[in-house]
Amino acid sequence: MCFGRRGLIIIIIIVLSICGMLGFIVTVGAVTHAVTVDMHREVFCSVAVIGVLVYICAQLGIVGLIRESNSVMWFFVASMFVMCLVSLFICITGIMPYRVEEDSKVVVENAWKELLKGKPHNMQAIEVKYACCGKVGPQDYTENNIPESTSCFKNLQKEGGEKYQKGCLKEHSKEFGSLLLIFEAFYVSMIIFCILSLLISGFLLVQAY
Known part of the structure; x- marks a missing residue:
């Protein structure tokens, strides 16, 4: 050669x-x-x-x-x-x-269901990773009479911390889609x-x- x-x-x-x-x-x-x-x-x-x-x-x-x-x-x-x-x-x-949106919805929905059953780990992990709160927003906690998790706040601090206003369904789908x-x-x-x-x-x- x-x-x-x-x-x-x-x-x-x-x-x-x-x-x-x-x-x-x-x-x-x-x-x-x-x-x-x-x-x-x-x-x-x-x-x-x-x-x-x-x-x-x-x-x-x-x-x-x-x-x-x-x-x-x-x-x-x-x-x-x-x-x-x-x-x-x-x-x-x-x-x-x-299908990003469909798969993201399944992941967040399952994590939220686990949170309602007293197993918040997966939902908190999603909220921290994607800087979001609840499925569609912080109102999800209020509607279900659940105290907001520290993972809904920047730096995990409720007192004086900035609360995330965006829902995890949208944020998870957007970031994972990219x-x-x-x-x-x-x-x-x-x-x-x-x-x-x-x-x-x-x-x-x-x-x-």
Whole structure:
């Protein structure tokens, strides 16, 4: 394989390695940041696994280049082909059907029901994370004759503290929607680059061998 083609494949493999690790990091960040992902944790975990596998496939390509092994390089291309198919499948069946408003409503509603049963932990966690109070606002506590939680106040201080006026349904949906949009954009970009890398690598290998 000539230096130009070899250099191009090396660049592709390096970028694939970065994409794989970033895919894993971004997914873990999404899982730890948003409560809503508990409803679709298997999808996010699958994306994290895909990121790791893309990174491993990239290292396989490096091994193939170092050893100048035709079989290893073709195995690398075949592995990337499988990764592309699996990634597309996850994107179409798991990520694209995601309904932010509906899922956010389920999460907040369930947390509120638990609060009414004397288990306020999840609702308080949502109120602190999204700087909100109640489902639609502080009036939810008044209507249900429940004292407002300290999580409805900035810095968790009732006395002299600023009370959050926005409801958690709206705030949770808005913030998680923005997070999901960033995640989707990154994931789709990674899939597109993997497909382009697959096509370019396969073409260069065909030309070389």
